[in-house]
Amino acid sequence: MTSVLESATPVTVRAPAKVNLELFVGPRREDGYHGLSTVYQAVGIHDEVTAAPAGEWGCSVSGRDADSVPTDESNLALVAARTLAERTGGQEPVHLSVHKDIPVAGGMAGGSADAAAALLACDAVWGTGLGKDDLAEVAAQIGSDVPFALRGGTAVGSGRGELVAPVLAKGVYHWVFVPSAGEGLSTPAVYRAFDSRNEGVDVPDPQPSAALMSALRSGEASELAPVLDNDLQPDAIALQPAIGEVIEAAMGFGALAAFVSGSGPTVAVLAATAEGAIDLAISLTASGVAADVMRATGPVHGAHVLPAARL
């Protein structure tokens, strides 16, 4: 006999990638994480997770870079589902189908997007009725960027990145993202490189910059460009020097700014207009600098349930 849950409709959730407009890294804390002051922007590159009641827990992955995503218990979507089930007192198993568009290990929080999407999808399938704050708290247990992937928009992140508050950002920004042609970068490895580079240095507690806030209130990409900043950029470039060449080429092709997204290796390129983004995308690929580029605008919404597909 099919249980009520097994006959429940699967739920699909989309969650966005992010770029850090500013990423200031503080000293390493006792728990191993670094205190951060960051400004996230959600951008229109999405992963989708479908949660379907099933006889046993499991997940499958399709889409971009699918081969490099684990489908065992270490999969972040599955970790998220398990954590939510535990938190809400045990739930029926689900199978999660993850469809990826966000580059894996790219510095765009793809794994975090999958976790956020799984949380929202399972919340809907199970009817757990957790509020936004409770979901954000579960999200924070899974990864530093997961609460932001739930919320989206443009937001300041503090703590280790998991404490998120919205900021006033006007305008639409036109981005071109250049994923690495080679391997992704491991986030812990980039933070370790940051620590080695700053050994013996008195790293200050990070603070958001007033200049970035003011640029975001203007809504002008030309005001945003000069104040974009990422403390991890030198470390990502040291680990993968090709990143530096992509940045230089993008600037040469007329980008307003080009910088490392999060812990890299994806390079975020800011254009003045939608047409400018198309031109940059063409120049970067036609010149052979980039094998592949992705265009997106930001900000976009955080994780959201998609309407059920019509059968």
Ligand code: C5P
């Ligand atoms: O929180 P998340 O699991 O995404 O972090 C992955 C790794 O990145 C951590 O284990 C840590 O090595 C590093 N990290 C950090 N400080 C942060 C966020 C991440 O050192 N604020």
